[in-house]
Amino acid sequence: MGIDLNMVDGEGEERRPPPAVCRDLWHACAGPVVALPRRGSLVVYLPQGHLAAAGGGDVAADLPPHVVCRVADIELCVSASRTVPYLRGVLAF
16 A cells, blocks of 8 residues: 555645545535536646646746646545635546
8 A cells, every 4th residue: 555645744744635525515515607527538737827826836847838638536525624615636647
């Protein structure tokens, strides 16, 4: 069994995964205009925008502006501190 790097914070301490959320409840919080990708569908990932939104500072020049990939898995989550719905996705390049 490996280590899921998404579940380890900067100091190496393990974080708990976000709790599973009922799909209907998630959609009620997210609003009616939100459309979720289905597993296996093609999407365009914007790594430069992801890095900038995550507070990564300057964008590396060798980072591609977009990458076409498939959705391997999705997980509906809600932040505990702000009760904001969000999606965690696994992309296959």
